[in-house]
Amino acid sequence: MREFDYARADSPRQAVSTHGRSEQAAYLAGGTTLLDLVKIDIMRPDQVVDINRLDLNQIETLNDGRTRIGALVTNTALARDDRIKNEYAVLSEALLSGATTQLRNKATTAGNVMQRVRCPYFRDGVSSCNKREPGSGCAAIKGHNRSVHAVLGTSEQCIATHPSDMCVAMAAIGATVTVEGPDGQRDIGFLDFHLLPGDTPEREHALKPGELITHVTLDAPLENSRSGYLKLRDRASYQFALASSAVIVTLEGDTITNARVALGGVGTKPWRALEAEKALKGQKIGEASFTHAAGIAFKGATPYAHNAFKIPLGQQAIVRNLTTLTAQEDRRTS
């Protein structure tokens, strides 16, 4: 087999020092991305640092109202956590809409943030792919690009969607990613963490070589907000989103006082629709304002040969999610 060194770390510091600044080293948490991609020969680490023994399994409420999630909290544990269910319903729903029970039991919070794209041209090891082999081209742009390709944030170099549901909810909630690295600890804003492909699609995130995610800290929930995640796909389970929306709203009577909208399945990164949020603020609830905002969210979207339907579908994900949230009094949170 293709050999690599394997080390098990007992502390973040030790993990970081074992990993070093090498681009060829990889941290192993749940393994649902790394092991898959190693098996199909797409990721070829020479050093794997197993971080599963690190004490990063807690979900804590901080004094300032934020919620700090350890890197190794599994998707299942996070989705089932009472505080998450009650205060961040959108996150729990997003997690439960993803993958399968078996995968969620293994997958971790940090691993989900770090998951790689599902583009078949990236994963086949043969086709042109700027992510896998910078400068080789993008086979997807003029290839088959229906389900796991984006209409927002694409570039001439890459159009793969970021596949996560969890990250879409986190983008809406607002969060901070805490990392530990060779140069010490630092925080990265969640919206700054994932990078647009631009001319460097091989660079997917803001981590420097060797940096390890230790926590994701959610912003304090919006007071009196209600939230939900709506995922649209072909089959009812175990499929990446064709389009999804994470929505958080606060109302005063029939007026939207605050709104957060993020999109999945349509963007090259977890996609926060800030302009759509602005358009919703101060508006009366109703189809007109929802549809208007949804249109704004997809302004400038670029359709490709097989995924143009994601533009109307993504708008539907926003409108229906808002409609449902603003119609149901019993979903009020906080």
Add this chain to the structure above:
Amino acid sequence: MSDSIIGAGPKRIDGQRKVTGAAPYAADHHPDNMAYGYGVFSTIARGTVTGLDLDAARQSPGVIDIFHHDHFPELHRSPSSMAQGNKVEETRLPFEDNQVHYEGQFVALVVADTFENARAAARKVGVSYQRDDNAIANLDQGVKAHGTQKGQGNHERGDAAGNFDGAAHSIDVTYTTPVENHNPMEMHASVASWEGDRLTIFESSQGVVQQRGALSKIFGIPQEHIRVESPFIGSGFGSKLWMWPHAVAVSAAAREIGRPVQLVVPRQQMFTTTGHRPETRQRMRLATDERGRLVSLRHESINTTSFTDQYVETCGSVTKSLYSCPNLLVSHETTRVNRGTPTSMRAPGAAPGLFALESAIDEMALAAGVDPLEFRMNNYATRDESQDLDFSSNHIREATEKAAEKFGWQDRNPEVGSMRDGHEIIGYGMAACNWEAIKRECEARVSLRADGTAYVTCATQDIGTGTYTIIAQTVSELTGLPLEKITVRLGDTSYPKGPISGGSWTTATTLPAIAAATREAIKELKGYATGEKGDFAGVDSDSDSLTFENGQLTHDGQSVDYVDVLKGQKLASADGHAHTQGADDKYSYRSFGAHFVEVRWDPGISNLRVSRVVSAIDVGRVINSMTARNQVEGAIVMGLGMAHFEATEYDARNGRPVNNNYAEYVVPVHADQPPEVDVILLDYPDLAFNEFGARGIGEIGITGMAAAVANAVYHATGKRIRDLPIFKEKLMENVPEVQSA
């Protein structure tokens, strides 16, 4: 017959072994000193291998040998005759030459001491190609580049063309279906070992006897020197009917290195080198008189085949006889594309064919202004007009009526989009289903043993459908032995020749042979009992007064347990062997049925789901009510996958399959099961067909399902989807136009 075990619903006798992991599948076999093979697969769809760089792979740990077109033993092709018992779908041998006909074709085979070492080394093999840029990536390109070839199964009666023009109502529409892959859960796998010139191979196979015949021809060794075993398979849906190149490659490799070799086909190559349902294009021209009676019906199909072999998808097989029509034409043509050779997939011909026919019937009914149910009732054939034969047993009208009533078809408002529930628009659709009933020759052996058990052998297979169980039921019925005393052994060529597990013919083929062999064993037992040392010495062993029931021989009020008959004479067993023949041609033997489907389309989120299915099926007598129902339910779910999820997508630029994995090739999951699936089994014995009156049930459930869904979708949305699958974007409004690449 009320207490008969035939027709009851006992659990699968192999169920416990399967759910506890005790049932051995092909790759569970690990003979001593076994090595592992891993393929190197072409990354172009058409061209020539011009060079292989093997240095790095050879130096990789554990590598034993690397086979390729310049290093492979000389073998022979199989004539590929089903009648001779050596059919293969892809006749070209692996590594026969340096030509590449499809992406994912074997170009080398690495053999190493472990699976991981074999795989790692395979990835180090460098392959140079002369790529032919004229790869044919799909049906349209094939037809454009080199037209079509005539296929078989064609039929013509009357003058279909002459009665089309000028008819009161007519339609001329074209349907397409994409490539689908069988995707059984268990990957294809072979474990081959040689002792001298004798080969034993464990294979995940739906046809061990045919594989033995093909291996015999390919390796030029007697059939008696080959043993193919497939006691359990993790389903096949047709992809495991005929041996594929991997089994040849691994058998040759095992002989060359003098060690057993195992090979499991990776999931990606399950999309390339083990068959698929081909792409089809079907033109339907139908016409009726003023009253809506069919006067002309033409079903002309083209399917893709490979450059190495011609596989014909007989889309019009059902069209010939389902409806009464004096002027009818069915034609099948093929066109070559750079894909592997297609093969039968559950309900070959009929599954794509009835999508077109039963959608077209729906369109024709609307054009003629007749309710689709009434239209069918008015036009169903009462005899097989294509063969000029009566049907042995045909209850399609009752099936249609029963299902319609249970479904509530009379509540259907025919107006498109008129039935609503909250956000959702409800659509009702129906379609007929149909499948030929086939019975082949079969051998079987049954031993009634002195330990009170029965031992039954037949070289057919249980592909998960319940064959083990219905065979045990048959022996139980005739001997009175309980199921737990009956051992059934299948899937091994050392047993008497049995049929491939396909075509829905296993039940009708094997049960008469099993019954005949059981009777032979009872006859032998009676011979012992009436012999000079027997309990009934002097009694005529053929006498009706000597009976065998519940394990007891009885004559003139005196009963003896058969075990005592054998023990009394120190005998191990009474044995019977039988060789039964295929069906006669006195009747047209077919199964019938109807599906009724409710779909819900939520236009606000573009979500389509199948919410209710009622199907009534006329397959003759049901042998096991539990496994039979399971077959139809499973086929219904597979049919809804065909309707709105499944398609193997190829890159039009180079013919490479794109979604070659379980995540992106979408099959239904549990959450997609309709909340209500109601299967009505009519259970009319077809005694003209065989003594049990059973016609087989594996395939019929998928036929017509995609059309029933499409017809319901039309009723809900007003959109007639003629190209499967019914992806949501085909139903959506306001999808921006994009120039295709």
